[in-house]
Amino acid sequence: MRTDTADLERPASAPAFQQLGLGRKIKNHTATVLFGLAFVIAVVPLLWVLFTLVQRGLAPMLNAEWWNHSFYGLLPNDSGGGVYHALVGTLEQTLVCALIAVPLGVTVGIFLIEYGRNSKLARTTTFMVDILSGLPSIVAGLFIYALWITTFGFDRSGFAVSLSLVLLMLPVVVRVTETMLTIVPDELREASYALGVPKWKTILKVVLPTSFSGIITGIILGLARVMGETAPLLILVGYSRAINYNLFEGPMASLPLTVYTARKTSTEAGEYRMWGAALTLVLLIMLINLLATLLSKLFAVKTR
Amino acid sequence: MTESTNSEWRSAPPGEAVTSPGDTGNTLVGSSEEAASPEHPTPPEQSGGRKKVIRLGDRLFQSVATGSGIFVVAIIASIGLFLLVRAIPALQANEANFLLSGQWRTGDPEDMAFGIVDLAWITVASSLVALIIAMPVAGGIALFLTQYAPRVLAKPFAYVVDLLAAVPSVIYGLWGALVLAPVLKPVALWINGTLGWIPIFADGNVPANSGSNVFTAGIVLAVMILPIITGVAREVFSRTPSAQIEGALALGATKWEVVRTTVWPFGRSGFVGGAMLGLGRALGETVALTVILSYTFEGPHYSIFDAGATFASRIALGSAEFNNHLTVGAYIAAGLVLFISTFAVNALARWIESGSGKGKK
Numbered sequence: 166m167r168t169d170t171a172d173l174e175r176p177a178s179a180p181a182f183q184q185l186g187l188g189r190k191i192k193n194h195t196a197t198v199l200f201g202l203a204f205v206i207a208v209v210p211l212l213w214v215l216f217t218l219v220q221r222g223l224a225p226m227l228n229a230e231w232w233n234h235s236f237y238g239l240l241p242n243d244s245g246g247g248v249y250h251a252l253v254g255t256l257e258q259t260l261v262c263a264l265i266a267v268p269l270g271v272t273v274g275i276f277l278i279e280y281g282r283n284s285k286l287a288r289t290t291t292f293m294v295d296i297l298s299g300l301p302s303i304v305a306g307l308f309i310y311a312l313w314i315t316t317f318g319f320d321r322s323g324f325a326v327s328l329s330l331v332l333l334m335l336p337v338v339v340r341v342t343e344t345m346l347t348i349v350p351d352e353l354r355e356a357s358y359a360l361g362v363p364k365w366k367t368i369l370k371v372v373l374p375t376s377f378s379g380i381i382t383g384i385i386l387g388l389a390r391v392m393g394e395t396a397p398l399l400i401l402v403g404y405s406r407a408i409n410y411n412l413f414e415g416p417m418a419s420l421p422l423t424v425y426t427a428r429k430t431s432t433e434a435g436e437y438r439m440w441g442a443a444l445t446l447v448l449l450i451m452l453i454n455l456l457a458t459l460l461s462k463l464f465a466v467k468t469r
Numbered sequence: 470m471t472e473s474t475n476s477e478w479r480s481a482p483p484g485e486a487v488t489s490p491g492d493t494g495n496t497l498v499g500s501s502e503e504a505a506s507p508e509h510p511t512p513p514e515q516s517g518g519r520k521k522v523i524r525l526g527d528r529l530f531q532s533v534a535t536g537s538g539i540f541v542v543a544i545i546a547s548i549g550l551f552l553l554v555r556a557i558p559a560l561q562a563n564e565a566n567f568l569l570s571g572q573w574r575t576g577d578p579e580d581m582a583f584g585i586v587d588l589a590w591i592t593v594a595s596s597l598v599a600l601i602i603a604m605p606v607a608g609g610i611a612l613f614l615t616q617y618a619p620r621v622l623a624k625p626f627a628y629v630v631d632l633l634a635a636v637p638s639v640i641y642g643l644w645g646a647l648v649l650a651p652v653l654k655p656v657a658l659w660i661n662g663t664l665g666w667i668p669i670f671a672d673g674n675v676p677a678n679s680g681s682n683v684f685t686a687g688i689v690l691a692v693m694i695l696p697i698i699t700g701v702a703r704e705v706f707s708r709t710p711s712a713q714i715e716g717a718l719a720l721g722a723t724k725w726e727v728v729r730t731t732v733w734p735f736g737r738s739g740f741v742g743g744a745m746l747g748l749g750r751a752l753g754e755t756v757a758l759t760v761i762l763s764y765t766f767e768g769p770h771y772s773i774f775d776a777g778a779t780f781a782s783r784i785a786l787g788s789a790e791f792n793n794h795l796t797v798g799a800y801i802a803a804g805l806v807l808f809i810s811t812f813a814v815n816a817l818a819r820w821i822e823s824g825s826g827k828g829k830k
Contacts, residue, residue, distance in 0.1 A: 193724055196728065200609045204610050207629075273537045275534050276537055293541050299811055303784050307552065311555040364527050425760070
């Protein structure tokens, strides 16, 4: 009788789970580390920029004069002064920009989702909005220059800046409106139609309020984006060290323009103004981002 | 249920009574039509007989909405048109070859000579440096955020990357010129010294240690376009069908192998589309480059240590001499070239992106 114990003790089939080979293990771990590292690489410049800004720009901001004075009458070496003039300019220009861009953008969004679905015009419009969102800000500035200043004969002014910012903000508003309107469930629209409510009233009273919080968040984020634009300002408005409330006349300062202009003053006071204005600008943008988050929470539709 | 509806209609012709139990799905519709035929008119007939009512508000609202759509299309068309119309007189007054000349003399409208060759080189070189650096990093971040990072952290992490896009470009310019450039100086000198025999790393038209060259500009641009590429890549990678991922896992693939065999092939074209969007942004970036690049009258040496001006920064630098139509026209001509190239790059990006993932389906 032949008994082959080795044969009997051997499992009938190979084990289901085998250890990974060393090569595969190493590759897997390397990939994990590299992908994680890529994220760290992205965070480094962000923290670095913010650190630089706070380190160099905090000193001027702690002075009360910074918030309620302009740079009017200051010589390159004079310290002191503030960015009130630039704050006025930035807020006026972006607000007027929003007043034009928001109604227009929301209407375009409504057209794309509620009326034009898959029509040829809607597809063309979507494509053009895409192109608009890739439009270099300097080209937006040049276009407004060619239209508003060369062709219509107006002077360079803060309002021209607002017009060019509209071009940059419009795609953001359209995109956000589009996304938010698609999210609104069709049941809501159908329920409204079933009650005999006309389509336009359904859009105004049902669809828009439902997507309101999302749209307002997007609008404010778009505002934060155009607020930091500098390129069109260089072409379309002169810099003024004095306070100018008039959007339609004369040079007008704004925060990005102040940063850019102060860079040319290579004195200690010039650096002080430059970094101070830069930090003020970033703080303003952060504040607006925060506001967007708060508003979206506040206006969020209560869904039981 | 089917039988109960049919039982009421036993008197109906036998042919229909036989067919209706056969297709149970259509029975209800069929029987209701039959029921309505003699006495009550069916709803479809009713609506067919009455004219569709369009309320005034609806008509108004629709035309406003459609008009705004047309307006957007008109804006883009008029951008091209206005730039072209304003550029032509200046191009006619140009004494140099617009496409082949490297000089830029526009101050005197009587004697203008300008060409875009040097501008094109600096623009393309800095954008390509940016793209070469940003593409792998953005791809890595997107894979990390969609496949590796814990679900709880993925969203805040993505927000942090998006914050990079919130920093204004003028601030990137300051940071690049005053903070980053000095730090990069030894790196630039090392590359220039060790790899200087390769033409692209040879001496540029400014000393390599000046820092205000295409190399620094490219790195700052890379940081600026990082959130754009990452955003698009993140979205396409996260759309990878989970059945594919699970299938790969079930076959015993490691995480890396899953990424290599399912996520990456699925999202590759979307990722490339995102990179093109980033390229479009880099080509048109203005103020950061105006601040970083030092302007020089010497022609480029076709090295990444060149300085000079891009299309956009040339326009920004020239804004001070915008005092007559012809001079402005010269800058508008440069802007038109920039507009056409970003239009082409963006259109290509959208085209690539829209094709992404379709073949896999």
